[in-house]
Amino acid sequence: MFLAERIDAERATKQNSGDSFCSLSRRSLLQSTAALLSVPLVAQATSAWAQDKLAGAGEVVAFSYGGSYTEGVRRYVFEPFKEATGIKVVEAVGDLPVPLVKAMFEAGRVDWDIAYLPRKNYPEMHEAGMFVPIDYSLWDQESLDGTSNEVRLKDAVYIDYNSEVLAYDQRAFPGGGPQTWADFWDVKKFPGPRGLYASGDQNNIRYALIAAGFSKKDMWPLTDDKLDIAFKKLNELKPHISKWWSAGGEPAQLLINREYVPRVCTMAVT
Numbered sequence: 001m002f003l004a005e006r007i008d009a010e011r012a013t014k015q016n017s018g019d020s021f022c023s024l025s026r027r028s029l030l031q032s033t034a035a036l037l038s039v040p041l042v043a044q045a046t047s048a049w050a051q052d053k054l055a056g057a058g059e060v061v062a063f064s065y066g067g068s069y070t071e072g073v074r075r076y077v078f079e080p081f082k083e084a085t086g087i088k089v090v091e092a093v094g095d096l097p098v099p100l101v102k103a104m105f106e107a108g109r110v111d112w113d114i115a116y117l118p119r120k121n122y123p124e125m126h127e128a129g130m131f132v133p134i135d136y137s138l139w140d141q142e143s144l145d146g147t148s149n150e151v152r153l154k155d156a157v158y159i160d161y162n163s164e165v166l167a168y169d170q171r172a173f174p175g176g177g178p179q180t181w182a183d184f185w186d187v188k189k190f191p192g193p194r195g196l197y198a199s200g201d202q203n204n205i206r207y208a209l210i211a212a213g214f215s216k217k218d219m220w221p222l223t224d225d226k227l228d229i230a231f232k233k234l235n236e237l238k239p240h241i242s243k244w245w246s247a248g249g250e251p252a253q254l255l256i257n258r259e260y261v262p263r264v265c266t267m268a269v270t
Helices: 026-038 044-054 067-085 097-107 119-127 141-146 181-185 201-211 224-240 250-256
Strands: 002-005 059-064 088-093 114-117 156-158 161-168 194-197 241-245 262-269
Touching (some): 067 088, 067 250, 097 119, 161 250, 194 201, 194 224, 194 250, 201 224, 224 241
Parallel strands (some): 059 114, 194 262
Antiparallel strands (some): 002 156
16 A cells, blocks of 8 residues: 655645745645655654754644544654644545545645555556655655655655455354355355445456365466356345445344344454
């Protein structure tokens, strides 16, 4: 997943003298803010550096997925960032950021300063000029050393790697829940509402093929026949999908609310 930065030229800050953010244009401010929010620069070890070099005022708007994901980012990034710099982070919680970012860019009215984007969408959006460069000169040496050149792009930086896992409600299955994708599809042995990622078409096809008996090796290459089997398998499960989740915080919350029994959720590693 990328953290990318954007700018609306109409939302420019006033120019003032001094060494803080007040002397920077909004473009420079966003370059600096993206750099700081991109890395663990707000940890205790570097907070003094941030206060000295990036102190300012005002606010930036950062997209996030909501739920426990945003709670964690708020606690360990946004709040320390505000304490270190004096700049408030306004959270914009949403489901799928890419179409919203594109719509704002095309309309010429950008409401977000920072957004998380899937890697697969970055090249097209980068080529369209949707982002402004990140000023890596504002990173401290510890952060530069801890972030390889391969993940520091001109206008975006990797913030985490994620994968999807199968999870279940122990309250519904105290003796043990589904352990495999075949179990996930077995609504007789493990009854109850399910959940899958609405935009996880590729992964959902893989899960369906594994549930149909294919090994990870045998499912490749994908052929029309294999796709027919996968879609047939997904159609079998469709009546038992209570909600196709789209926001990162949804699956865990829906499981807690007992709207799901087993479901697929995203786990991120930063």
